[in-house]
Amino acid sequence: MWGIRLIYNSEISLSRQIFLSFMERILTGEIKQGEALPSTRELAKGLGVSRNTVCEAYDMLWTEGYIVSRQGAPSRVANGLHIKHKKAESPKDKKREQAQVLWDFKTGQPDLTHFPWQLWSQIMREAACELPIRELEYSGPKGYEPLCEEIAQWLFRSRSMEVSPEDIFITSGATQAIRLLVEILHKDGQPFALENPSHPGIRTVITDKGYPLLWMPVDGQGADISILKDKEISAVYVTPSHQFPLGGILPARRRAMLLSLAIEKNFYVIEDDYDSEFRYSGAPISPIYSMDSSHVIYVGTFSKTMFPALRLGFAVIPKPLQGKWKHYRNYMDVQNPVFEQAALAKFLQKRKMDKHVQHMRRIYGEKRNILLSSIEHTFGPSAHPWGDDSGLHVALQFPGMEFGYQFVRDCRETGIRVSPLPRYCLTQTEHTDKLLMGYGHLNHIQIQEGIRVLHQLIKFNNPQV
Amino acid sequence: MWGIRLIYNSEISLSRQIFLSFMERILTGEIKQGEALPSTRELAKGLGVSRNTVCEAYDMLWTEGYIVSRQGAPSRVANGLHIKHKKAESPKDKKREQAQVLWDFKTGQPDLTHFPWQLWSQIMREAACELPIRELEYSGPKGYEPLCEEIAQWLFRSRSMEVSPEDIFITSGATQAIRLLVEILHKDGQPFALENPSHPGIRTVITDKGYPLLWMPVDGQGADISILKDKEISAVYVTPSHQFPLGGILPARRRAMLLSLAIEKNFYVIEDDYDSEFRYSGAPISPIYSMDSSHVIYVGTFSKTMFPALRLGFAVIPKPLQGKWKHYRNYMDVQNPVFEQAALAKFLQKRKMDKHVQHMRRIYGEKRNILLSSIEHTFGPSAHPWGDDSGLHVALQFPGMEFGYQFVRDCRETGIRVSPLPRYCLTQTEHTDKLLMGYGHLNHIQIQEGIRVLHQLIKFNNPQV
Structure with missing residues (x-):
């Protein structure tokens, strides 16, 4: 019919x-x-x-x-309802067969097997039950107030930072904080200053918007600040406590110069403190924020201390920028969901974070020792680790060697993933003798075996190793 | 010392x-x-x-x-450490005393008192316990796969839409979806077409980026599409099932014209289906997406059916745009947190959503009847409601009258909040005889009392009412 x-x-x-x-x-x-x-x-x-x-x-x-x-x-x-159809074409599927990754030295992956999941689900449930209904409506772009208060106290306990909860703004991880800051701080025609090398994601956030970049060369101590002296910039992004990826600590003199320039030329310093919780020798490095808070925006994340899918980070925003921040966040995604915020506030308030970070520092410290002794034992003086004092990765230098895309492909086919450092550089011709290796998520055997396999691969082209 | x-x-x-x-x-x-x-x-x-x-x-x-x-x-x-301090100035505190809002007819607020909180906390906990660890790492910008599958089925059950889970991308609410789409769809120098009136937030997302706008006049049936005939545009944003704020249903003929133009001129239609779950008379309105999915991006949200602080929405993205979408989302905030996604998937899978929406439709339907009969009883023929067939708000027209800022201030001082429609318009001189009133979150007494107080205020300037 x-x-x-x-x-x-x-x-x-x-x-x-x-x-x-x-x-x-x-x-x-x-x-x-x-x-x-x-x-x-x-x-x-x-x-x-x-x-x-x-x-x-x-x-x-x-x-x-x-x-x-x-x-x-x-x-x-009715009239005029006929549509002449024209189908959109689907892009071709580009998947291809790849060997299984057995030793994955990718960076930025915390070890999630030691996280207290049972406790976390319990706290999530408690937090969900206790939340007043008004917190389930739109509550604005600042973030859940009790969490801001707990973060302020956590920064005091863990980093000796004195921050008012009023200045803490919750974000969906550090990425969102940096994305918002790039929009807020952009001045027409003035570049953002970045460390070279640095995380490619930061660069992409800026270049996607068509904004120009200014590169600061990095040595063993972090970025060379003097290059900013005669420049007008929108803002500068730095990782002063553990330069990503080379691992240097920006010395006080460069920090002071950076702050003096920021004040004189009226730009802001974005301080990304992405993994300072895990420092294995000596006391924690103080953030630049503690030196002068008027021109520094401190960005922190719980992706490494807790887990990435939590999507919680924060930024400490100076008062003059808070109005703009709220506006842009409001029209980006309004706010974070509330449950994770409430649960994290409880996790901090019960001092479970302190315990967990302490526990993980010991575990990562052991992995680091295994990694460094494997490197020492396998490569001897042919390899030199950079930035191994803290964090979940090292940059491994092999003086006189060069790692290109062919090497990465060979690794990949053998089941090992490493990143050559040029990927993080302005040009592909710098730091060609270095590999970046994340180890936080690997177990002792994976680390030892991975280094052994890496050695075989490198030896194939460099018999002297 | x-x-x-x-x-x-x-x-x-x-x-x-x-x-x-x-x-x-x-x-x-x-x-x-x-x-x-x-x-x-x-x-x-x-x-x-x-x-x-x-x-x-x-x-x-x-x-x-x-x-x-x-x-x-x-x-x-060490040398060079002295910083000449210069303190940033804080903006002045602009807070001032305001009367308490007793009858708050703001829009976009669902009634959260009927949400099954106990059940939700239970499901959150179950979901948190069952999640495999790999889901707690970065899992990419698409969204939690089981949730995409459940949404596809929900769209089939509730909207008769046939959507592949592959094309569903999870977002932090509809705002983020629209924000991403504006970035992805922008073509140099070509405006985004918007309904006039429309939600000011959508306008702000576009103008914040410096992109131009093209306005489509709205009558009782929704947007006048014919204005697009001789124009080149980046994309068009419409609310075809329940025009925001006037409430018209875009008739099939205009829909067909819109799709024909989209195919001919190769632009995309952003279909925001923000509150179609709550329709009080007749069957649900079909989305434009069901007419032709090649040039339509369907955007949905759970802020109204569930609660705003859940921050979960989704977009159905045509294949040719998926690569760009993933890129931009990756550098905006990477992904949504996983717990809400897992819990919502379970809530849908257990058919708790169906039950809850059905329950709320009855409750909102009762409130709507109270509102309409209060208006009828209090204002008689002086007031004419628009768009009352669905959703959580109505536009109330008072032919021959005019509501300016002074009226809003008078309302506010009496403890009542209403929005004059010109706020949603291109110029402040259109629809000056209409007020927008959200009622979903108010109880019966608040609705009746609010209308009574509104009547007194209007009567003060218009004794004939």
């Missing part, structure tokens, strides 16, 4: 099936404008459904303007 | 207190470059602490480059 096929055990009602069937054929032009539809009685009989079902379908067609009807006359198809 | 005051029961260690004290005074220039620090023995004695404590503090000063030391010689302050 009119090409309508009804499915009786469908989750879509019979009347809607009739509606959809007519709609489809009106749009394709199969049923033409002005054409009369069968009467409801006739169609009901033909389809073997109640007349009521057909009336409902015709009501839908009428409400949405597919048919016009006048008292007494049959319903007719 | 050297102006250092130690606090013994602080959470900051004594050695760090000594470090911070020196750091502060070196940076302010109080202790000058080249100046010798006291010997560790001398300072330990003076402060009454162990020598070890002082050595630790000096180690920190040395590691961070505040002092230089040579074997045998005293530690001296």
Whole structure:
């Protein structure tokens, strides 16, 4: 009957099936404008459904303007409904077979097997039960107030930072903080200053918006600040406590110069403190923020101390920028969901974070020792680790060697993933003798075996190793 | 001793207190470059602490480059550390006394008192316990796969839409979806077409980026599409099932014209289906997406059906745009947190959503009836509601009257919040006889009382009412 096929055990009602069937054929032009539809009685009989079902379908067609009807006359198809179809092409599937990664030295991955999941689910549940209903409405772009307070105390306990909870803004991880700051701090025609090398993600956030970059060369101690002396910049992004990826600590003199320039030229310093919780020798490095908070925006994340899918980070925003921050966050995604915020506040308040970080520092410290002794034992003086005092990765230098894309492919085919450092550089011709290796998520055997396999691969081209 | 005051029961260690004290005074220039620090023995004695404590503090000063030391010689302050301070000014506090809002007819607020919180906390906990660890790492910008599958089925059950889970991308609410789409769809110099009136937030997302706008006038049936005929545009944003804020249903003929133009001129239609779950008379309106999915991006949200602080929405993205979407999302905030996604997937899978939406439709339907009968009873023929067939708000027209800012202020002082429609318009001179009133979150008494108070205020200037 009119090409309508009804499915009786469908989750879509019979009347809607009739509606959809007519709609489809009106749009394709199969049923033409002005054409009369069968009467409801006739169609009901033909389809073997109640007349009521057909009336409902015709009501839908009428409400949405597919048919016009006048008292007494049959319903007719409205004008101008035929769409000449043109299908969009799908991009080709680019997947190809790859060897399994057995030793994955990728960076930025914490070890999640030691996280107290049982406790966390318990705290999530408690937090969910205790939340007042007003917190489940829109609560604005600043973040859950008790979490801001707990973070302020955590920064005091762990980093000796004195921060007012009023200045702490919750974000979906550090990425979002940096993304927002790039929008807020951009000044027409003035570049953002970045360390070279640095994380490619930061660069992409800036270049995606078409903003220019200014590169600061990095040595064993971090960025060379003096390059900023005669420049006008939008802002500068630095990783002063553990330069990513080379691992240097920016010395006080460079910090002081950076702050003096920031004050003199009125730009802001974005301080990304991405993994300072895990320092294995000596006391924690103080953030630049503690030296002068007026021109520093401190960005922290819980992706490494907790886990990445938590999507919680924060930024300490100077008062003059807070209005703009709120505006941009509001029109980006409004705010973070509230449950993780409430649970993390509880986790901090019960001092579970302190315990967990202390526990993980010991575990990562052991992994680091295994890694360094494996390197020492396997490569001897051919390899030199950079930035191994803290964090979850090292940069490994092999003086006199060069690692190109062919080497990475060879590694990948053998089941090992490492990143050559040029990927993080302005040009692909710098730091060609270094590999970046994340080890935090690997177990002792994976680390030892990975280094052994890496040695074989390197030895193949460099028999002297 | 050297102006250092130690606090013994602080959470900051004594050695760090000594470090911070020196750091502060070196940076302010109080202790000058080249100046010798006291010997560790001398300072330990003076402060009454162990020598070890002082050595630790000096180690920190040395590691961070505040002092230089040579074997045998005293530690001296490094050069170039003095920062000439300049404090940033804080913006003035603009808070002022306002009367309490007793009858708040703001829009976009669901009623959260009927949400099954107990069940939700239970499901959150279950979801948290069951999540495999790999889901707690970075899992990419698409979204939690089981949630995409459940949303596909939910769209089929509730909207008769046939969508592949592959094309569903999870977002932090509809705002983020629109924000991303504006970046992805922008073509140089070509405007985004918007309904006039429309939600000011959408406009702001576009104008914040400096992109131009093209306005489509709206009548009782939704947007006038014909204006797009001779224009080149980046994309068009529409609310076809329940025009925001006027409430019209875009008729099939205009939909067909929109799709024909989209195909011919190769632009995308952003379909925001923000509250179609709550329709009180007749069957649900079909989305434009069901007419032709190649040029339509369907955007949905759970802020109204669930609650705003959940921050979960989604977009159905055509294949040719998926690569760009992933890129931009990756550098915006990477992904949503996983717990809400896992819990919502379970909530959908157990059909709790179906039950909850059905329950709320009845509750909102009752509120709508109370509102409409209060309006009818209080204002009689002086007031005419628009778009009351679905959603959580109505536009209320008072033919011949005009509502300016003074009226809003008078309302606010009496404890009532309403939005005059010109706020949603291109110019402030259109729809001046209409007020927008959200009622979903109010109880019956608040609705009745609110209308009564509104009547008094309107009567004051318009005695004929």
